[in-house]
Amino acid sequence: MRKEWKKGFTLVELLVVIAIIGMLVGLLLPAVQQAREAARQMQCNNNLRQLALASLNVESSSRVFPGTGWGYGWIGDPDAGTGMKQPGSWCYALLPALEQNALYQLPADGEVPENPQPQQKTGATEMQKVAIATFYCPSRRSVKTYPAKNPRNMNNYDQYSSCGKTDYAGNAGTYSGSVGVVATLTGPNTATVAAWRKNNSWATYTSEYTGIFYVMSQTTIGEIRDGLSNTYLIGEKFLNPDCYEDLTYGNSTSQNGDDDYSLFCGADVDHLRTTYTGSYSSSNVFQQSTSARLPTQDREGIETSGSHKFGSCHAGSFGMAMCDGSVHRISYSIDAEVHHCKGSRADGQAASSRGLDGI
Numbered sequence: 001m002r003k004e005w006k007k008g009f010t011l012v013e014l015l016v017v018i019a020i021i022g023m024l025v026g027l028l029l030p031a032v033q034q035a036r037e038a039a040r041q042m043q044c045n046n047n048l049r050q051l052a053l054a055s056l057n058v059e060s061s062s063r064v065f066p067g068t069g070w071g072y073g074w075i076g077d078p079d080a081g082t083g084m085k086q087p088g089s090w091c092y093a094l095l096p097a098l099e100q101n102a103l104y105q106l107p108a109d110g111e112v113p114e115n116p117q118p119q120q121k122t123g124a125t126e127m128q129k130v131a132i133a134t135f136y137c138p139s140r141r142s143v144k145t146y147p148a149k150n151p152r153n154m155n156n157y158d159q160y161s162s163c164g165k166t167d168y169a170g171n172a173g174t175y176s177g178s179v180g181v182v183a184t185l186t187g188p189n190t191a192t193v194a195a196w197r198k199n200n201s202w203a204t205y206t207s208e209y210t211g212i213f214y215v216m217s218q219t220t221i222g223e224i225r226d227g228l229s230n231t232y233l234i235g236e237k238f239l240n241p242d243c244y245e246d247l248t249y250g251n252s253t254s255q256n257g258d259d260d261y262s263l264f265c266g267a268d269v270d271h272l273r274t275t276y277t278g279s280y281s282s283s284n285v286f287q288q289s290t291s292a293r294l295p296t297q298d299r300e301g302i303e304t305s306g307s308h309k310f311g312s313c314h315a316g317s318f319g320m321a322m323c324d325g326s327v328h329r330i331s332y333s334i335d336a337e338v339h340h341c342k343g344s345r346a347d348g349q350a351a352s353s354r355g356l357d358g359i
Contacts, residue, residue, distance in 0.1 A: 037139065037314075040137075040138040040139040041139065041314055041319075043138050044137045044138060044139065044236065044312075044314070044319055045319050045327050045329075047133075047134050047135070047136075047137070047168065048168065048234060048235070048236070048319045048320070048321040048327045049321065049325070049327050050098065050134050051094065051134065051135075051168060051234050051321060052233055052234060052321035052322070052323075052325045052326075052327065053097075053325055054094040054097035054098050055090070055094065055097075055233060055234065056325055057097040058082070058093060058094065058097055059220075059221060062082040062083065063220060064082060064083050064218040064219060064220050065090075065212055065213075065217075065218070065219045065220070065221075066082070066090035066093035066094055066213075067082060067083050067084055067085075067086045067088075067090065067093055067216065067217050067218050068089055068090050068170060068213040068214055068215060068216070068217045068266065068267045068271075068272065069086065069087050069088045069089045069090075069092070069187070069215075069216070069265070069266025069267050070087045070185075070187035070188055070193075070215070070216060070266040070267065071185035071186045071187025071188070071215065071266045071267050071268070072151075072153065072185075072186060072187070072259075072261045072265045072266060072267070072268040072270075073153035073154060073155045073186040073187040073265075073266070074087035074088065074113060074155050074156055074157075074187045074265065074266040075087065075088055075092070075107065075124045075127075075128070075156060075157040075262070075264050075265050075266070076088020076089065076092030076093070076095075076104070076107065076124075076127075076264045077107055077108075077112075077113040077116075077120065077156060078104055078105050078107060078108045079108055079109065079110060079111060079112065079113070080112065080113050082218070083218035084202050084203075084204070084216040084217065084218045085202065087113045087155075087156065087187070087266050088264050088265070088266060089263060089264055089265060089266055089267070089268070089271050090170050090213050090234075090271065091135065091166055091263040091264060091271055092104070092263075092264040098132070098134060100132065103127055103130055103132075106123035106124070106126055106127040107119075107120045107121075107123035107124040107127060107156075107157075108120075108123065109123070112193075112197065113155070113156050113193065114155070114156070114190040114193040114194050114197070115190075116155070116156040116157075120156055120157075121156065121157055121158045122158075124156065124157035124158070124264075125157065125158055125160055127264060128145075128157070128160050128162075128163040128164065128262040128264060129145055129160070129162065129163070129164070130145075130164055131143050131144050131145050131164040131165070132164060135164070135165070135166040135167065135168060135263060136165070136166070136167050137167040137168075137236060137312065137313065139312075139313050139314060140167050140239070140244060140298070140312075140313045141165075141167070141244045141245070145162040145163055145164055145165075146162060146163065146164075146165050146245065147161065147162050147246070148160055148161060148162055148163050148260040148261070148262070149161075149260060150260050151260050151261055153186040153187075155187070155189070155190060160262075163261070163262035163263075164262055164263055164264075165258065165262070165263055165270065166237075166263040166270065166271050167236060167237060167239070167312075168234050168235065168236060168237060168271070169234065169235060169236075169237035169270075169271050169272055169273035169310065170211070170212060170213030170233070170234050170271060170272055170273070171211040171212050171213060171231075171232040171233060171234065171235065171273065171275065171343050172209055172211040172212075172213055172214050172272045172273060172274050172275075172343075173209055173210030173211025173212070173214075173274065173275055173276075173343040173344050173345065174209070174210050174211070174274060174275065174276040174340070174343065174344070175208055175209055175214070175274065175276075185215055185267060187215075187266055187267070188203070202216070203216060204216065205217070206223075210343065210344040210345060210346075210347060211232070211274075211275070211343055211344070211345060212224070212231070212232070212233055212323065212345060213267075213271075213272055214267065214272075215266075215267040216267075219345065221323075223345055223346060224323055224345040224346065225345065225346040225348070226341070226344060226345060226346055226347065226348070226349075228322065228323040228324035229322055229323070229324045229326060230322070230342065231322060231323045231342060231343075231344070231345050232275065232320055232321075232322065232323075232342050232343050233320075233321045233322055233323045234320075234321045235273070235310045235318060235319060235320035235321065235330070236310065236311065236312035236314075236318040236319045236320070237273050237309075237310055237311065237312075238273075238295070238296050238297075238298060238309050238310060238311030238312070239258055239298055239311075239313075240258075240298070240299075240300060241298050241299065241300050241313075242300055243258050258270055269308050272308075273293075273308060273309055273310045274293050274308055274309060274343070275293065275309075275310070275339055275340055275342065275343025275344075276289070276291075276292065276293050276340065276343075277289060277292035277293060277294055277336040277337070277339055277340040278292060278336060278337070278340060280349075286336075286337040286340070288336045288337075292336055293308065293309035293310075294309065294332075294334075294336060294339065295309060295310040295311045295318055295330060295332050295334065295339065296309060296311040296332060297311055297312065297313065297314070297315065297318075297332055298311060298312065298313040310330075311332070316329075316331065316332065317329040317330055317331050317332065318330055318332070323345075337349075
């Protein structure tokens with residue numbers, strides 16, 4: 001008589017199948033994560049591209065690149081126009097070009113910044129509660145407002161508890177007043193601004209900064225004599241991971257690469273970075289400094305002024321938009337002299353492209 005066998009799996013066969021599936025999942029997950037990170041990096045590059053094109057649109061209409069404002073004691077004012085007379089940051093100046101004109105107009109009161117009306121301060125407070133996706137790296141942190149526990153020296157805005165941030169910074173180059181450091185000025189007081197306006201004699205810091213964005217900047221294309229495609233415009237910034245959510249980590253918030261001020265406040269470390277890595281000797285030989293601000297991938301535990309530099313949370317490279325609107329991936333191992341020269345608008349140095357796009 002023919003014996004009938006029941007169909008099914010033995011325990012050994014089941015365990016083998018489970019083991020094989022586990023191995024396949026283990027091989028697949030890193031590939032999926034890598035693909036997701038590649039997509040986020042592409043989105044990050046696209047953000048930089050949008051910011052660069054918006055900057056060029058501003059330059060096309062006003063004949064100067066977006067200004068960087070008067071210092072963190074001031075915030076953007078639509079009644080102030082563009083250039084050095086605009087107290088807000090380059091991030092604020094880009095809002096109309098990013099289809100955010102309604103947000104740009106919130107602090108409008110028909111008065112000059114040094115004579116703010118209640119409408120100005122109310123609008124500025126509401127404006128700072130808005131987070132804009134274009135200013136956030138999708139690999140670093142969520143598009144939302146973050147706590148601001150200690151804003152101070154406020155001239156044309158009121159105290160606030162949270163604000164939008166930016167993961168991208170304008171190129172300040174180097175600063176002769178304090179080599180390699182981005183000046184975080186509170187800005188002039190209202191009386192000083194009133195005097196400047198009355199005498200039409202505005203302070204200028206053009207000779208002190210080598211980059212595109214600096215205190216009261218209004219850089220023109222003609223001033224970028226090293227070439228638009230050779231000069232940094234806006235790039236990803238270094239940020240201590242401990243400060244992604246809590247900006248008050250450690251002894252000094254500003255030393256961690258971010259602080260309590262919104263992206264719309266004037267010249268501040270929140271949206272400016274330096275490219276200082278050294279200097280040239282009298283014989284025109286580049287000498288790297290021990291305090292060089294070389295680009296760095298985000299990592300914990302950095303609490304020095306050296307964190308005022310470019311970088312990102314991405315592995316291997318960070319994104320940088322040039323003054324011609326092109327976007328490149330810059331290697332963290334870029335030559336110090338090349339990085340220094342790419343940050344200067346008119347130093348006359350012929351820097352190679354080592355480090356650009358991973359070269």
